[in-house]
Amino acid sequence: xxxxxxxxxxxxxxxxxxxxxxxxxxxxxxxxxxxxxxxxxxxxxxxxxxxxxxxxxxxxxxxxxxxxxxxxxxxxxxxxxxxxxxxxxxxxxxxxxxxxxxxxxxxxxxxxxxxxxxxxxxxxxxxxxxxxxxxxxxxxxxxxxxxxxxxxxxxxxxxxxxxxxxxxxxxxxxxxxxxxxxxxxxxxxxxxxxxxxxxxxxxxxxxxxxxxxxxxxxxxxxxxxxxxxxxxxxxxxxxxxxxxxxxxxxxxxxxxxxxxxxxxxxxxxxxxxxxxxx
Numbered sequence: 001x002x003x004x005x006x007x008x009x010x011x012x013x014x015x016x017x018x019x020x021x022x023x024x025x026x027x028x029x030x031x032x033x034x035x036x037x038x039x040x041x042x043x044x045x046x047x048x049x050x051x052x053x054x055x056x057x058x059x060x061x062x063x064x065x066x067x068x069x070x071x072x073x074x075x076x077x078x079x080x081x082x083x084x085x086x087x088x089x090x091x092x093x094x095x096x097x098x099x100x101x102x103x104x105x106x107x108x109x110x111x112x113x114x115x116x117x118x119x120x121x122x123x124x125x126x127x128x129x130x131x132x133x134x135x136x137x138x139x140x141x142x143x144x145x146x147x148x149x150x151x152x153x154x155x156x157x158x159x160x161x162x163x164x165x166x167x168x169x170x171x172x173x174x175x176x177x178x179x180x181x182x183x184x185x186x187x188x189x190x191x192x193x194x195x196x197x198x199x200x201x202x203x204x205x206x207x208x209x210x211x212x213x214x215x216x217x218x219x220x221x222x223x224x225x226x227x228x229x230x231x232x233x234x235x236x237x238x239x240x241x242x243x244x245x246x247x248x249x250x251x252x253x254x255x256x257x258x259x260x261x262x263x264x265x266x267x268x269x270x271x272x273x274x275x276x277x278x
Contacts, residue, residue, distance in 0.1 A: 004202060004262050005037035005194045007187075007215065010052075011151065012206035012228020013249060014040075020059045021227050023250025028061050030253065037194045038067065043145040043180045043210060045072030045096040045118035045161070069190050071144040071180030072096040072118060076103045077189065078179050079142065083113055089134055091127050091164065092118030096144060111137070117165050117176070118144040121158075128167065135172045141165075145180030147210065151229065182214025191218070202261060204249065206230055212242045221264050225249060 008014065014024040031038050040063070042052065049068035056063045072095045079086060080103035088105050089112040090097055096118040097107060115131045135141050146162035165176045179185045191201050201220040205211020206228025215222045224242035226232060227249070235241070244261055252258050259265075 003196070003200050005196045005200060006031060006039070007190050007194075007201060007203045007220070008038055008040050009181075009203075009205035009207070009211045009228075010040050010042050011044075013204060013225055014061070015056075015059060016228075017154075018055075018059070020061070021248055021250070023248060023253055025060045027249045027252055028063070032062055037196070039190050039194055040068045041070075041181060041186070041190055041211075042068070043071045043147050043161075044150070045070055045075065045099075045144040045180075046093045046120070047095040048098050049073065051095065069186075069193060070095060070099070071186060072099045074186040074189050075116065075118075075142060075144045075179040076100045076105065078185050079114060079116075080104065086113040088112050088114045088116050089131060089139065090116045090118070091123055091131060092116065092120050092144070110134075112139050114142050115139045115168075116142045116144070117161055117168065119150070119161050120164075123164060128164070128171075131168055132171045135168065135174055141168060141172070141174055141176040143176040143178040143180070145210075146176075146178045147180075181210040182217065184214070184218060187214050187218045187220070191220075204252075208234065208238050208240075208242075213240065216240055216242070221261065223252075223261060 014021055049070055050065045052068045053063055053065045076099035085104045087108045088100055090107055112134060115134050143165045144161055146165060147160035148162045149157040149160045152158050169175055198219045202223060203211055203215030203220045204223045204225060206225050208230045212222045212224055222242040223244045223246060224230060225246050225248055
């Protein structure tokens with residue numbers, strides 16, 4: 001069998017809040033033991049990969065810093081490839097700022113090359129007004145992602161990066177370029193970090209509009225888990241389908257289903273726990 005590797009979303013796929021999803025720790029340990037490369041992808045730019053790794057290890061996951069790839073990392077690396085040692089005005093938090101500094105960018109308050117919007121819990125109208133004027137004066141608008149909201153547990157949500165990006169787009173008439181999922185920029189970077197080809201890459205995610213859309217557009221094998229955002233009733237809204245549908249990553253501990261995913265045996269979409277065929 002040819003080499004295979006996994007790109008894995010996090011919130012709603014391997015954990016909810018501060019608790020691992022049942023079977024997730026065992027699944028990740030199985031990938032590690034069997035030598036399958038994997039990379040966690042997150043559209044949250046608030047924290048560095050080291051911060052995220054610490055959270056996962058506290059839950060019992062056997063992971064290292066390099067196993068995590070954030071949209072903040074993708075954004076910084078993309079901008080560094082377009083303009084060396086550029087400048088940025090940032091509406092966001094420490095994870096994004098750290099990644100920009102890591103690639104040689106300077107954070108400034110006037111005439112930046114880029115205005116970059118990421119997640120933030122303390123976004124102020126003064127910062128938004130500054131950003132609007134910078135964009136109107138020629139700074140390019142970059143979004144770490146376009147997620148409209150983010151789950152925070154107990155069925156509650158907070159405004160996501162995309163909500164603030166929409167406000168700036170409406171105010172300036174200028175569309176943002178987004179680097180995070182489902183952008184091919186982040187998907188391609190992640191695949192290359194694992195040294196995988198398109199046919200060797202499997203994406204596991206819980207969100208049709210980011211994980212499945214982005215990975216499917218790239219030609220990756222797609223596995224939708226119903227343990228997070230997307231529910232079974234939502235699937236009829238979309239004009240595209242995942243290759244596999246599972247209840248949770250615990251299903252992939254089943255050797256038969258795991259082999260089917262590896263070999264992309266997709267004669268039908270399959271719910272492993274109920275044998276229900278869509």
